[in-house]
Structures are given as C-alpha cells and as structure tokens.
Amino acid sequence: MTVAQLTAEIRRKQTFLCIGLDTDLDKIPAFLKNTEDPLFAFNKAIIDATHDLCVAYKPNTAFYEAYGSMGWMALERTIAYLEESYPNHFTIADAKRGDIGNTSGRYARAFFETMSFDSVTVAPYMGRDSVEPFLEFEDKYVILLALTSNEGAFDFQVLPAPQEALYLQVLRKTREYANADRLMYVVGATKATFLKDVREIVPNQFLLIPGVGAQGGSLEEVCKYGLNNQVGLLVNSSRGIIYASGEEDFAEAARIKAAQLQEQMSAILLNSKI
Numbered sequence: 001m002t003v004a005q006l007t008a009e010i011r012r013k014q015t016f017l018c019i020g021l022d023t024d025l026d027k028i029p030a031f032l033k034n035t036e037d038p039l040f041a042f043n044k045a046i047i048d049a050t051h052d053l054c055v056a057y058k059p060n061t062a063f064y065e066a067y068g069s070m071g072w073m074a075l076e077r078t079i080a081y082l083e084e085s086y087p088n089h090f091t092i093a094d095a096k097r098g099d100i101g102n103t104s105g106r107y108a109r110a111f112f113e114t115m116s117f118d119s120v121t122v123a124p125y126m127g128r129d130s131v132e133p134f135l136e137f138e139d140k141y142v143i144l145l146a147l148t149s150n151e152g153a154f155d156f157q158v159l160p161a162p163q164e165a166l167y168l169q170v171l172r173k174t175r176e177y178a179n180a181d182r183l184m185y186v187v188g189a190t191k192a193t194f195l196k197d198v199r200e201i202v203p204n205q206f207l208l209i210p211g212v213g214a215q216g217g218s219l220e221e222v223c224k225y226g227l228n229n230q231v232g233l234l235v236n237s238s239r240g241i242i243y244a245s246g247e248e249d250f251a252e253a254a255r256i257k258a259a260q261l262q263e264q265m266s267a268i269l270l271n272s273k274i
C-alpha cells in the first residue's frame with residue numbers, strides 16, 4: 001500500500017486511527033483461551049469489529065514472540081487475514097529492529113516478503129547502513145523511532161548532539177538516506193508539543209503517534225502540532241481499545257472505544273479543513 005492510498009483512505013473514512021494489536025493471553029477474555037488459536041481468534045474479532053473506524057493495524061511483535069512458535073503463527077495468520085480480508089488497511093509490524101546491514105536485510109525480508117507487512121518500526125541507533133536495507137522495498141515503509149513516548153526517551157533522545165537534540169538530528173540526517181521518501185517517524189503522543197520542532201524538519205512525512213489512551217497523550221494536542229495539509233498522522237491506541245472489556249462483549253466494547261476516537265478525528269479534520 002502506498003502513502004497516497006493511505007491518505008485517500010484517511011480522507012474517505014475520516015479517521016487516522018491505528019489500532020494496536022498488543023494481544024496478551026493474560027488479558028484476553030477467558031472463554032477464548034481454550035480455542036485452538038486464541039491470539040488469532042482475538043485479533044480477528046477485534047479487526048472485524050473495528051475495520052471501518054481505522055486505517056491501520058499495528059501488531060507489536062513482542063506480544064507474539066513471547067509465546068514462541070504458537071505466537072509467531074498467530075502473527076502470520078493475522079497479517080494474512082488482513083491482507084486477504086482488508087487489503088486497504090495499512091499494516092505495521094512493530095518490531096523495532098535494526099542491525100548491521102547484512103542482518104537488517106534479513107529482518108526486512110521477514111516482515112516485507114515472508115509476511116506482507118506494509119511497514120516496520122526500526123530503531124535508528126546503528127545509523128544509515130542499518131536502516132537502508134529496509135528502504136530497498138518498493139511500496140514498503142520504515143517507521144523510524146524519533147522521539148518515543150516513554151519516560152526514558154529523555155535519557156538520550158533529547159540530549160544536545162551537539163547543535164540540537166539527538167532526535168532532531170535523527171530526523172535531519174535520515175532525510176539524506178537512500179529512498180528517504182519511504183521513511184516515516186515515531187513521535188510519542190506524550191510529547192505532543194515537540195511535534196512543532198519535528199514538523200519543521202519533516203513537514204511532509206507521515207508520523208506514527210503512539211501514546212493516546214493508556215499512556216495519557218492528548219489527541220487534540222497531537223493534532224494541533226502534528227497535522228500537515230495531507231493529514232500526515234497515524235495515531236495509535238492499543239490497550240485503550242482492545243481491552244475495553246474482558247468479557248464476551250470485548251469486540252463490541254473495542255468498537256465503542258475506536259468509534260469515540262474516530263469521531264474526535266473526524267471533527268478535527270472537519271474543523272481544520274484538511
């Protein structure tokens with residue numbers, strides 16, 4: 001899926017919501033746990049209940065890797081189901097990878113070829129040759145960590161390096177990478193005011209914004225500083241949507257939470273005339 005198609009879907013559906021599939025066996029409803037593939041059964045129900053309210057899904061691979069081959073199989077089934085049933089949704093493998101070039105190339109193959117994700121999250125710490133192998137794939141995107149939502153982001157990401165904060169240098173430097181048009185960036189919703197500086201360096205790139213919902217970030221603040229004239233945002237919520245209920249009504253409860261965010265997004269798009 002291309003960025004142009006993603007933007008068209010955002011406009012058509014009036015939503016830039018990404019739903020995080022951080023599917024945790026300890027949190028899913030008890031009645032699903034005895035089924036043959038509980039992680040996939042949960043994901044399928046959430047996806048079927050919310051697909052018209054969002055434009056993207058982001059499984060975080062940690063939640064699947066934690067269960068070994070059973071978890072990885074559920075991840076494969078989830079991406080295959082999305083590709084088959086909802087091919088107009090943008091898919092993000094939240095894997096936060098990045099290694100020497102030779103190894104990054106294998107990670108890229110895992111997520112873009114063996115599985116058919118549209119994008120993968122990548123840590124920029126190892127620099128150009130750790131990121132560029134991911135950028136070689138046509139119509140596939142790399143979402144680079146710029147300023148993350150957690151408290152520890154202040155340990156390194158904002159340090160002067162030396163002229164400006166490291167996360168701003170990450171943005172500036174990576175614009176020079178081969179196929180930089182396939183780069184998107186992560187900025188945490190908990191750091192919404194920083195988006196002003198981010199947008200000065202990357203006015204046109206898509207930003208993935210996690211941290212509304214369970215982490216307390218504000219959608220209004222994110223939009224105030226982060227929207228561009230093509231929208232340019234994917235705002236993710238995981239726990240705040242998928243664990244709205246731990247009972248049999250979990251999928252309907254997730255739909256209600258997703259609908260609340262979609263309505264707010266639709267109103268923001270209308271007011272800002274984007």
Ligand SMILES: O=C(O)c1cc(=O)[nH]c(=O)n1[C@@H]1O[C@H](COP(=O)(O)O)[C@@H](O)[C@H]1O
Nearest residue numbers: 060121148149188210213214215237238239
């Ligand atoms: O790359 C990410 O998606 C990510 C970056 C970041 O800075 N903060 C962050 O929370 N995330 C991920 O976004 C999701 C947030 O989940 P909730 O806090 O439950 O909405 C988790 O999968 C996190 O790993």
